[in-house]
Amino acid sequence: MGPSSSCCLVLITMITVAMITANSYVHAQRGSGGGGKCIAAERAALLSFKAGITRDPAKLLKSWRGDDCCSWSGVRCSNETGHVVGLDLRAAFFLSNETFVWCFSGVAPNGMLGEISSSLLALKHLKHLDLSGNYLGGVGLPMPSFLGSFKSLTYLNLACMNFDGRLPPQLGNLSRLQHLNLATYQENTMRPGDVSWLRHLGLLRFLDMSGLNLTSNGDWVRLVTGLSYLKVLQLGGCGLSLPHEPTAHSNISSLEILDLSSNRVDTINPAYWFWDVRTIRELQLGRNQITGPFPAAIGNMTSLEVLTLGGNYISGVKSEMMKNFCNLRWLELWSNEINQDMAEFMEGLPRCTKSSLHILDLSATNITGGIPSWINHWSNLRSLQLSANKLEGLIPLEIGKMTNLSTLYLDNNQLNGSISEEHFASFICTRQNGPQFPLWLKGQRDLDYLDISDAGIADDLPDWFWAVVSKVDYLNISCNQISGKLPATLEFMTLAVTLDLNSNRLTGLLPQLPQYLQTLDISNNSLSGPLPLMFGAPMLTQLVLSINKISGTIPSYICALKSLEVLDLSDNFLDGKLPRCSNGSEAKQELNMSPDSTQMQLSALILYNNDLSGKFPEFLQHCQELTLLHLAHSKFVGELPIWIAEKLPRLSYLQLRYNLFSGSIPVQLTKLENLRYLDLAYNRISGSIPPILGGLKAMIQGNSTKYTNPLVWNYYRPRNPNDFNDGYYVKYHNSLLVVVKGQELYYTSTLIYMVGLDFSCNNLGGDIPEEIASLVGLKNLNFSHNHLTGNIPEKIGLLRYVESLDLSFNMISGEIPSSLSDMASLSYLNLSFNNLSGRIPSGNQLQTLGDPESIYIGNYYLCGPPLSRNCSGPEVTTGLLEGHRTEETYFHLGLAVGFVMGLWLVFIGLLFLKTCRFRYFQPSDKLQDSIQTSVLKTSAEWFHRSQRIQNKKGQGQASVSEGT
Template identity: 30%
Template sequence: MATRKTFIPFLVLLLLPLFLEFFLLEALVINSTDGDRDVVCIEMERKALLKFKGGLEDPSGRLSSWVGGDCCKWQGVDCNNGTGHVIKLDLKNPYQSDEAAFPLSRLIGQISDSLLDLKYLNYLDLSKNELSGLIPDSIGNLDHLRYLDLSDNSISGSIPASIGRLLLLEELDLSHNGMNGTIPESIGQLKELLSLTLDWNPWKGGDWIPPFSLKVIRIGNCILSQTFPAWLGTQKELYQIILHNVGISDTVPEWLWKLSPQLGWLDLSRNQLRGKPPSPLSFSTSHGWSPVPSNIGELSSLRVLTISGNLLNGTIPSSLTNLKYSRIIDLSNNHLSGKIPNHWNDMEMLGIIDLSKNRLYGEIPSSKCSIHVIYLLKLGDNHLSGELSPSLQNCSLYSLDLGNNRFSGEIPKWIGERMSSLKQLRLQGNMLTGNIPEQLCGLSDLRILDLALNNLSGSIPPCLGHLSAMNHVTLLDPSPDYLYTDYYYTEGMELVVKGKQMEFERILSIVKLIDLSRNNLSGEIPHGITNLSTLGTLNLSRNQLTGKIPEDIGAMQGLETLDLSSNRLAGPIPLSMASITSLSHLNLSHNLLSGPIPTTNQFSTFNDPSVYEGNLGLCGLPLSTQCSTPNEDHKDEEDEKEDLDDGWETVWFFTSMGLGFPVGFWAVCGTLALKRTWRHAYFRFVGEAKDRMYVFIAVNVARFQRKMKRNGGAHG
């Protein structure tokens, strides 16, 4: 018991220092927190921010919180909790995905020199606004800066050489501006630089041996170099290489494929890359030679491979299908030949395949859609043949382009039954036969239906008027490149619009087109097609269509192109067509149309006679055949009426004569024949009248003779 009493005070004395230390630390934390709350921004920096704000237009009021004494509480401003210095300024436009709000939320003005007073700034993002003018020459004074993003503005001029003094800078993005000049060598002094993005400016390239080791380089749409930059070969940690449309006209160096084991994104599109004869070990020699290495499948980290728009030839290596983590493969617009490789089964993350505009032949491999995530498949403009593979129905496609090949057979019904997300279907320029399946009408998201230049027959399905995506407005995404799991891809498609072959890229998402031209379709234009009020292009030319143009075609207020030429359409041009004020291209030539050409609204702009030629019944400008004027028409109507009245009078005259003679004859003679007393009285009257007439004539003749004798004697 005594031991227990002795132990308790001893334990208290032992733990008391620990409790005191705990409470002391807690008090320090509380004081530190209270101290942080009391820290406000530096007055000089607050004034610098207000001066910067004063030079901007802010239509949406994004900087409305920039009032009061504590700038650390202002939107987009972060301060150091200990010193109160502004260390982060993030004023990028936050509404990039909202088409309506995006243009209204841009800050307008110039980059003020006052920002250079924020000497402790390590993060500056002014992207996606409407800033113009030059980058301040003394921007190199912000020597704490680690992140600088001025992209998507209207900045002009050259990159200041002082930018080389930002020795801590890790990320630099000046893309999508109007800057020019030469990329300064001082960028090569940024030894901590990890990401460099300079695309969409009219730069001229420079060459240097940089001390940095980049992970990301994005340079595009400028003249960088005719050869691959030598300094690129020194970058061994690259994850992303984008050298898009930079004027490289060179062979693909072998070191490029071995540059970095973690390479995940390689974009060398739209240059003039060539191949060279293969080395024995690393290049395929089965069909000539290929600039793409046969062992490319060993680049296990590759997610995006885009080498489109070059001069590459040879075959596609079969090892390409070993890139099982790839999301995008774009080898389009080259001179590649041979067959499409088999065995796509293991590419479980592949979403985009674009092999269009090459010289590939054979059939579509049955394993192509064994992976269900493919949503864009472009194999158009090759020499592929056979029937459309049933395996395609396993793809979750939103865009299918097989145009300008040699595919045969009928259009499968399963396209309309299984591809419910399809937005774009391009099958033009093949050898497809049969009818247009009505199942296509079930594609509620379909915006492009291009079946031109085939051998399709039958009538146009009336249910095409149920394509609901062509009956409501589609807004243009301000970020037009499609984002697929953090990778951007700009989709393009060639279509015939306004009588010309045109390629659409950035506005493709809002293009709405039906092209059934150059087939053997017959019957009438279905009335339901006029329900497609936002359809932009309707081309039904060079078929065997008959009947009239639908009277209410004026309901198609979105039409910009209408081509109904080279059919057998008859009747007048509907007056409602003149109400389509968006119509800018019209072709009604070589039909059986008749009547006057409308002259109001858009029709006053169609001054080319070829728009209407080949319709012998049409009259009015711009044709030489004149229509009669309204006064002449009225006069002709009156003359026609008078002639008609005269005709009736003549008919009635001769009819009366024909009927009057027998009626009069038998009315008199019949009565005399039946009535004896009337007959005796009549003949007595006639006899007396004859006697009186004889006496009258005889007396007058005798009187006349006597008078003539007297006159003769007097003269003698």
């Protein structure tokens, strides 16, 4: 054996020994049981993380036992080193694909509860971390900064979690990161702050920060366009706008998906950076505020497959501008202006789209003409939406030949003719079907959604119906006359998101609800019995059960529905007190909610016309989003709490009429900057009207454009089965009863224009504060039926937008201010039954306001048109007062003298004429008791009325004397 051979042998021996040693070391570092494939320190870190999880409803960590952590669910180890390199504990929430996440505005139903343990830092080789959809934060708990220490991470998904506060800038240390998803629901309280740390993530290919408020990051365009490797950029719902001036060209050359939907973009400048990115396949600019002409530059984006511009105000949309879009499979233009015949528009699309186009939404685009019979040439269309246009004529039978079509909306057009089964070869349509329940539904299978609302159906709900709709995510049978009893449970509708059954004749109890249900409307039916103690649907955002016959109390389960935004139980037979919603609610425990999670998302609480009692609801202290509170026509008692302004800062409409509230009007109400309508009528409120109410900002500004209508609620109607974010419509679920112009009026869409104060029918005293004239946005002012004194404020004419003014049935004195004639919008005026005096002002429309007798009756010292009583000079007030006093004295004196003389004449006649005496007294004896009773009753009424008149006139006289 030569030297070279000896060296080779030594080298091989050394390598072998080294490999054996290394292998022994690795095994020593791993656990001693279960196959020995897990490093002990990393197993301990994972178990420490598990210890921080308080609830695991989906049992994601059930398999985390034993020594082999590499075999645990969600844990991935390296085959070479045994180190944990992946941790995937994503909650089982709706997820269409890797580029789209739908966040619940609350707790994901299967998400874990607890916290992220810093013990995970022991996983030094971690490359993939996905904790999305879990509830591992909480109020006051920001995203942990130690997440920025995983230097090996290439994938980080923390979407749809409940962190609070700012994003940690330490995330900028993850220089190897290629995928970052921080998307959240828009109501989330997390404020990202300065995100300039993004520039350090130069390898990013996927970035989703949808729902985060990025308004403070003014230079966001320069920031994201510096990430040259980006392929997916999703910034929907971030409050972003684009600069109007031309911007620098982008460094991004490989961007494929750009989502800027639901932002504040108001123009699309041809010089914007994304026009030059020819690789973009999906451009989403829907639900912005874009105005102006359709951009010609868009025609150069030849790679476009998805173009969503719906929900804007773009004009001049022509299909010829899209002649190069041969790859187009999704086109949304709803609510923009096409102003073209439908046949012309379809002919302008490139021929290649006849095989590529899957989704076409032209709703509310002002298209005209008829639906062309050759519409079936677009053979791969799955969704065709033509709602709210000016289409007319017959629905072509060729639609039934479109074998891929599953969605068709034709509502709100001028189409005529009838529907046959040939039209229903492959889709469901919303046209007139009644009065019988449509039998063609019975043969349908695997329906995703069904809308047969307002179809003239007056029939019983068939037994087979619920089996047909068991897989829908959207069901709408509203506004028919459908009878039948609801089943005891709807839990079998496992995919249902929206159920709209309102305005029918349905009976039974409220059933157990589907797990993922968000919107339920069964209003205006005949449901009866009590509400279940727990009825499921933990993610409900809208629960509308008004106008039924539901009895019993409101269960504390309502407190656990943290995503609930609208609760309408009005017009039922509910009684008892409202739940307190304490922290230890059993309902929260049932829903796997954090015990200290007290905040609720309620924006509208409507409970009027029930038999509810108790004090002002205390649980409202946890409802900082509340905009509309309607508790009228109930039996609530006690004083209004002083915490209203602090705890309900967004309150705009407060209706408490017809209750038993007492005490004074809290001065803290003036801190409610959004309060536009305050109705305390028909209570027992006493004290005076606080002058500080003149500082109510929303009533001063009266500008409706900056306020939202609480009766306008997001309403989910899916545009297509693959996009949960793109299908929210405005719907007026309810109307608000307002007493204006002496009559009850219902407001829906116009509620936003109603600004008013109604303190009528209480025990208020003192003067009307001069400061009330500062509320120049008022449209309704009603202080009637109180004990108010003093004069009408001299500057009341500043309330030029007031349409209804009622100060009747008080003790207001003095002259009517001449400025009243400046109230140009006034159409209803009532000043009756006060102590007003002097000449009635003239000018503008005052002489045309209704019947003068009804406006000024009960004010004996007023004169001048439109009354017949003349005025003679500046001293008219005093003269009238003195004259009236003299007339009154003579009247009472004459009445007394006449009574005495008449009585003596009768007495003398009966005394000296025996025949008259017998004829008179004999029949009267039979009526003696009844006459005596009648006389006593009449005398008592006359006496009390005289006393009231004397008191009132005395007060008026004192007021005039004081003024003189």
